[in-house]
Amino acid sequence: MQSQSQSPAVEMSELFPYAQGPALRACHPGDKALEVTWDNADIARYSYRWLRDHCACPECRHPITRERLYMPLEDDAFLNASPDATIEDGVLALRWADGHQSHFDAGWLHQRRPEARADDGVPLAEAWREDFAPVHVSHADMMAGSDGRREWLTALLRDGLVLLDDGPRELEEVVRITELFGPMRATNFGARFDVQSKPNPNNAAYTAIGLELHTDLPNWRHPPDIQLLYCLENEAEGGASLFADGFAVAEAMRHEVPEAFLRLRDTPIDFRFQDEDSDIAVRAPVIDVDATGRIREVRFNNWIRDTLRLPPEEADAWYEAYLIFWQRLREPRFRVDFALGSGQMVAFDNRRVLHGRGAFDPNTGRRHLQGTYLDIDHLESHLRVLARHASTAAPATPTTSTNETGVS
Ligand SMILES: [Fe+2]
Structure with a gap:
């Protein structure tokens, strides 16, 4: 399951650039979550329900408004979500039990590692120090x-x-x-x-x-x-x-x-x-x-x-x-x-x-x-x-x- 491309073109319905992140190296299915590894050795785990909820296909996310269309509460399979996972052409490809398919861009997933702070250009507040000057x-x-x-x-x-x-x-x-x-x-x-x-x-x-x-x-x-x-x-x-x-x-x-x-x-x-x-x-x-x-x-x-x-x-x-x-x-x-x-x-x-x-x-x-x-x-x-x-x-x-x- 080696990645092949640095810039997989998966449309994630997201305006902030995400394609420049590290390439995907591997994915390892666990009991409730999928472990993903990138070429730079970063590792993150995503719950299957989270992955199903964040599917960006045109059925799940409106291609023009970019808003979520998928409603987990209306999906009987959501609570038992557990897909077949592969990496295809550098893209994480998931096939769910009901036949639905999701594709995740490597850089998009990397930006959304659970432990990573959303880095969108807006700084955190920093308290003034003794020598502060505006x-x-x-x-x-x-x-x-x-x-x-x-x-x-x-x-x-x-x-x-x-x-x-x-x-x-x-x-x-x-x-x-x-x-x-x-x-x-x-x-x-x-x-x-x-x-x-x-x-x-x-x-x-x-x-x-x-x-x-x-x-x-x-x-x-x-x-x-x-x-x-x-x-x-x-x-x-x-x-x-x-x-x-x-x-x-x-x-x-x-x-x-x-x-x-x-x-x-x-x-x-x-x-x-x-x-x-x-x-x-x-x-x-x-x-x-x-x-x-x-x-x-x-x-x-x-x-x-x-x-x-x-x-x-x-x-x-x-x-x-x-x-x-x-x-x-x-x-x-x-x-x-x-x-x-x-x-x-x-x-x-x-x-x-x-x-x-x-x-x-x-x-x-x-x-x-x-x-x-x-x-x-x-x-x-x-x-x-x-x-x-x-x-x-x-x-x-x-x-x-x-x-x-x-x-x-
Ligand atoms: Fe005032």
Whole structure:
């Protein structure tokens, strides 16, 4: 059962390139699973039911939409799936007991080894280290096409924050940039907002007080993912932008003060915004983790925390943990602070990176930023589509984008 070809052309109804993987060497049927070996000595096991479920023939997968048509629950043979398996012209060929036949491309199977992480060009989040400095991408490179966009997207998804430099001082430029990737995410404050001050302010909207570190709109079931803030003018004295990596803070707490970490992870609290027109509330923990324990989200906004509905002992323990988080946020190892210049835009993951603003003196000049939000799915999608093209030039499996952009 030796493989013969490096690039077997089996249509797997999959747009991401998969044909450049190693060739199949052998397959060994077991009791419930098939063991597959490649020429590079990688070995993987796939359950027979999994293989039946992932058949990519036009009966099982729609050839145009690429969506699954096969319904295991309607197949009497599914629970006893056990095929004859051979390697024919480098392709894994399976003949099932009911006569159905499935063919699997060697590279496609290799990408889907159960122990392999899906490598689709989207980087994992990496916590800021002590010497973290944000990546800068020029506005011209972003507008020029794929390389600049890939660098900007990769840095944003990996670091949770990225800067765009040397853009035009034009109203609504933030909208034009956002719409390169997807529609603006609207909230009860609208889709696009102004952060503006004037000399000698005559209205509370133009106040110049500092804003403590926070995430926006944690009172929503799904707070905005990415915030984009485009600086049109920043002539006033003060007014630095402050950022802290909430994931790094939570991760540090997990190791340094585990009880406090667990308290913030396991205690849902109430967040709420109310005005004449809206009352948007949700109950959620400050730190949210996924099924593997990886930090998924931080909700932290002291002025829209609602009533703390906890018995006294739990309330006090929660306040202690909350204070520890708050103190950690102020430690330089988790922070970057800088002043945005006109024509510069910062984009950050609002469910990870907390933001704030230093106080400034509005009598020394104008400060005008325009901002909006964007769903992270649009950004990941954009990067995956870019990775399709990048990986066709690669010799084997696609490269990870995390290595493409150094932190400058
Ligand atoms: Fe904010």
